[in-house]
Amino acid sequence: MLKTFKSLNPYLKQYKKLFIVASIFTIIFSTLALVDPYVTGVLIDIIIEGGSVSLVIKGVLLITVVTLLRTFLRYKYFMKFELLSQKLVYKLRKEMYIKLQNLDFTFFDKTPNGKIMTNMTGDIEAIRHFFAWITHVSIFHGFIFIYALIVMFLINPFLAGILLIIIPIIGFISLKLSRSVKPTFVKIREQFSKLNSVVQENISGNRVIKAFASEPYEIEKFNIENQKFNDRNIEAAKVWEKYLPVLDAFAILFNVVVMLIGSLLIINDKMSIGELVTFNRLLWMINNPLRMLGWMINGTQNFIASYDRVDELLNQESKIKEIHKPVNKHTLEGYIKFENVSFHYGDLPVLENISFEVKPGETVALLGSTGSGKSTLTSLISRFYDVTNGQILIDNVPIQNYDISMLRSNISIAMQDIFLFSDSIEGNISYGVPQADKKRIRMAAEIAGVNEFIYQFDQQFDTVVGERGVGLSGGQKQRIALARAIIEDPSILILDDTTSAVDMETEYKILGELKNINEKRTTFIIAHRISSVKDADLILVMDNGRIVERGTHAELLDKKGYYYSVFFQQMGEFNLEKKVVL
Ligand SMILES: Nc1ncnc2c1ncn2[C@@H]1O[C@H](COP(=O)(O)OP(=O)(O)OP(=O)(O)O)[C@@H](O)[C@H]1O
Numbered sequence: 065m066l067k068t069f070k071s072l073n074p075y076l077k078q079y080k081k082l083f084i085v086a087s088i089f090t091i092i093f094s095t096l097a098l099v100d101p102y103v104t105g106v107l108i109d110i111i112i113e114g115g116s117v118s119l120v121i122k123g124v125l126l127i128t129v130v131t132l133l134r135t136f137l138r139y140k141y142f143m144k145f146e147l148l149s150q151k152l153v154y155k156l157r158k159e160m161y162i163k164l165q166n167l168d169f170t171f172f173d174k175t176p177n178g179k180i181m182t183n184m185t186g187d188i189e190a191i192r193h194f195f196a197w198i199t200h201v202s203i204f205h206g207f208i209f210i211y212a213l214i215v216m217f218l219i220n221p222f223l224a225g226i227l228l229i230i231i232p233i234i235g236f237i238s239l240k241l242s243r244s245v246k247p248t249f250v251k252i253r254e255q256f257s258k259l260n261s262v263v264q265e266n267i268s269g270n271r272v273i274k275a276f277a278s279e280p281y282e283i284e285k286f287n288i289e290n291q292k293f294n295d296r297n298i299e300a301a302k303v304w305e306k307y308l309p310v311l312d313a314f315a316i317l318f319n320v321v322v323m324l325i326g327s328l329l330i331i332n333d334k335m336s337i338g339e340l341v342t343f344n345r346l347l348w349m350i351n352n353p354l355r356m357l358g359w360m361i362n363g364t365q366n367f368i369a370s371y372d373r374v375d376e377l378l379n380q381e382s383k384i385k386e387i388h389k390p391v392n393k394h395t396l397e398g399y400i401k402f403e404n405v406s407f408h409y410g411d412l413p414v415l416e417n418i419s420f421e422v423k424p425g426e427t428v429a430l431l432g433s434t435g436s437g438k439s440t441l442t443s444l445i446s447r448f449y450d451v452t453n454g455q456i457l458i459d460n461v462p463i464q465n466y467d468i469s470m471l472r473s474n475i476s477i478a479m480q481d482i483f484l485f486s487d488s489i490e491g492n493i494s495y496g497v498p499q500a501d502k503k504r505i506r507m508a509a510e511i512a513g514v515n516e517f518i519y520q521f522d523q524q525f526d527t528v529v530g531e532r533g534v535g536l537s538g539g540q541k542q543r544i545a546l547a548r549a550i551i552e553d554p555s556i557l558i559l560d561d562t563t564s565a566v567d568m569e570t571e572y573k574i575l576g577e578l579k580n581i582n583e584k585r586t587t588f589i590i591a592h593r594i595s596s597v598k599d600a601d602l603i604l605v606m607d608n609g610r611i612v613e614r615g616t617h618a619e620l621l622d623k624k625g626y627y628y629s630v631f632f633q634q635m636g637e638f639n640l641e642k643k644v645v646l
Pocket of ligand 1: 412433441
């Protein structure tokens, strides 16, 4: 608990005043709870003894004023705790979101979306619940319990002493309840995270599911997780239900004991009727906190566990570190050198001993079998991952020495896995350069071949594309992704399988346009088609993480190796595409 508050302190400290004021209001509210039972008892004794109307009126007036004051205080402290909780979770959510923006690919590779979503929703809600409810409920019940005990002892130590024997029993049952229910809550949370992941995957993959007609399988998969979630909740409810009737029985036992012993004390003149009434009215102030103990402990444990998960996310460190005083040269020339670069994804070796260099304005093409490491190689240039061995230099400076944001803003990538935002086509193209004017957007669109299809949409550039680009063909999405990459006017352009889904004629045009604008730009083209790579200054043929052939188109044909065989395999396709000339 202390550890949790210590680590929460940076977020909480600015709300200390709010917390203290809200707590003071709660304590006053709790203190005033004594007035009604105490004054009622005193009034009853006054009435029994013949009474004084003026005293009765004063007493009733006092109870009324205190009740009104308590209503006001309750409103105030409720609002203050609510405000505190909302401010705190707003801040935490913001920090988590910023952290997510700064985490590297490795984190997202290994963390399921469902887990992150549960952190951002369920865990945040548990933290809010703690500060909005558990705090003031605990303060209130803590204080009324102690007050009630003190007043009871002052009125009649004998009867209070007897109650003191029952109190630990109820406290023990309540604690046992919280201990038994805790693992069930942990299971509920874990299961909720799994359920979230299944739903998320289902929604993202709805097209694949429909294509494979695997709805029944998906429903079954969901049902299993949903059933488990249901079972976990019922398990938790069963634990509550096992203990709650026992707690209620003890509450009644309190009444029985007070009535029985209280009556005997009155008969023996050891207690007044008014005192018994006060005792009776104070019983809930003893009973309720004990009943609520399990709920309060649970909410607190839930809060601690949730905050630990949030804290774990907030403490995640990106493996991609920036050096103390990074080089912050605004524009890079684009002279790239790989020196004996090797890279492993965890234990999986993916690139071995890669060395090559490319001068500004040159184009390097990467060709090779699936999984040979082409995308990985280019992702190292932007430091999405750091090399395991060797080094990469840009303009003769190791890339680790650059300011990461400057480095990445000099590199544009049209990724193989295209992601379009739910925004207009124009918004998607200008994503990296929001200040780009229409002329610049149109120019990028023209080069990327977007203009060839844009006019088929009524809204043209204002056409809003659905999530992930729903409503567009694969080739159309690729062209928007390409326009998004070139509009940035980067020093280094990486095209990862960017034209694989466009027809060969369009590809030919796009590559021609790119050649015109890429004179000063270092370009990487990853492709499977010879037509996409043949004009490159350097072609690297990759296999199993190694460069197995390198050279220009003509040099590689002369070698009569892998490139040569791919070339002849694809010749058939080219012949079908009459307009494309090799
Ligand atoms: N995030 C990742 N975590 C672990 N392994 C990965 C990851 N991404 C890729 N790999 C593995 O690294 C190897 C190289 O993958 P990469 O995507 O670089 O190949 P590629 O040559 O671009 O393939 P393709 O032509 O199919 O796009 C593959 O074995 C792949 O399974």
